[in-house]
Amino acid sequence: MRRLSFADLEEGRERRGTLALLFITDRCPVGCGHCSVDSRPDSPRITDFALFEEVVEGLCALPDARVVGISGGEPFIERRGLTYASRRITEAGKDLILYTSGFWGPAGTDGAPGTAGADGGGARLAPEWARAVLRRASTVYLSTDAYHEESVHEHRFAAAARAVAAEDVWLVVQVMNEPRMVERAGELLRAAFGPDWASHAEVATAPPLPYGRAGSLDSHLFRRERPRYPAESFGKCQTANVPVIRYDGTTTMCCNEMVITGAGPARLRRRCTTREEVTAALGGFTRDSLYRAIGTVGPGLVTAHPRYQDLAGREFASVCELCWVMAKRAPEDARDNLIDAIRVLGEERVG
Known part of the structure; x- marks a missing residue:
């Protein structure tokens, strides 16, 4: 099993169609x-x-999806579903990425980590089914920050981190892009592994998203007022390169969590009930001319298309806002030769 770093996965997002995501549950404890x-x-x-x-x-x-992520919600709350999905994904020859809060990390009755030992501290106390899932993974994304620590104690986080390392799986600790939270992640990793923690894990940052419950937070990190930019200035959006399938058969053209939960134009989603429909829908999103252009050269160049020329000078707060306007105008037919030509010319210019 390969150990995939954050950089490996970011590079994979550049190669359209090689990554896909399973949204396994909405539930999280x-x-x-x-x-x-x-x-x-x-x-x-x-x-x-x-x-x-x-x-x-x-x-x-x-056929082309070499790496499959499983997220939610909290995947480890779905024991039966996660066990089945992780086994089948790896049996299909694909690398597995897990996204979790680590709430399942074993801890003693007093809140301290499990008994230390050669197997990685409290890792031996993790449920066997969870360990079986972990050892199938190439990478585990473990989230932590000030908000997670309110519910997932630092000892439980450390035990979860050690449980991942005990299975020889690479750990990416993901935090919000805020200096004190990055520093805190380093402290937690030193507590879990000692000074050589970088041989087991790395820290990666993610921007705060002002949606869901975060939309009501009174914090400068989640402010909704954001700068606006003309449509023609927007570059490529990597999320458009990662199609998503939800546990209930809803497929979406990107890994924006708002889309999978129902936001945005209906054209961004398909409803599937059979495996053949799932494969066709996800593959169709990958080949769709508009989404392919957005994911490889960006919607800014697509404003050269007559259908979108009037958007070029209009200002938008995010690439998602612009993408949704474009999607509403796009015909159901996924192929557009002119958009394909614009994309090819854009790729040649960048290359």
């Missing part, structure tokens, strides 16, 4: 105040396992 999808302990989860198996099999049949 952690309840972070900054959750961008408002996942809760009572949010929807897998109920139709026959449909879920079709979803997974359709995802596994994607």
Whole structure:
């Protein structure tokens, strides 16, 4: 099994169609105040396992998707679904990426880590089913910051980190792009592994997203007022290169969590009930002329198309806002020769 770094995965996002994401549940027991999808302990989860198996099999049949991520919600709350999906994805020869809060990290009854030992501290106390899932992964993304620590104690975080390392899986600790939170992540990793923590893990940052519960936070990090830029200035959007399938058969053309939970134009989603429909929908998103251009050269260049020329000078707060306007105007036919030509010329110019 390969150990994939953050840089490896970012590079993969550049290669359209090589990554895909399984959104396995809306449910999460952690309840972070900054959750961008408002996942809760009572949010929807897998109920139709026959449909879920079709979803997974359709995802596994994607010929070009070499790396598949599993996110939510909190994937480890779905023991049956996560066990099945992780096994089938790796049996299909794909690298598996797991995104988790680490709430399942083993801890003693007093909140301290499990008994230390040669197997990586409290790792031996992790549930065996969870360890089996972890050892199938190439990378685990473990989130932490001030909001996570309100629910996931530092000892539990450390135990989860050691459990990942005990299975010889690379750990990416993801935090919000804020200096004190990055510093805190380093402190937690030193507590878990000692001074050589960089041989087990790395720290990666992500921008705060002012959506879901985070939209109501009174914090400068999540302010909704953002600068606006003309459409013609927007570059490529890597999220458009990663199609998503939800546990209920909803497929989306990108990994924007708002889209998978119902926001944005209907053209961004398809509803599937069989594995064949899943494979066709996800593959269709990858080949769609508009989304392919957005993911490789950016919507700014697409404003040269007569359908979108009037947008060139209009200002937008995000690439998502612009993409949604374009999607509403796009015909259902996924192929557009002129957009394809604009993309090819753009790729040649950049290359």
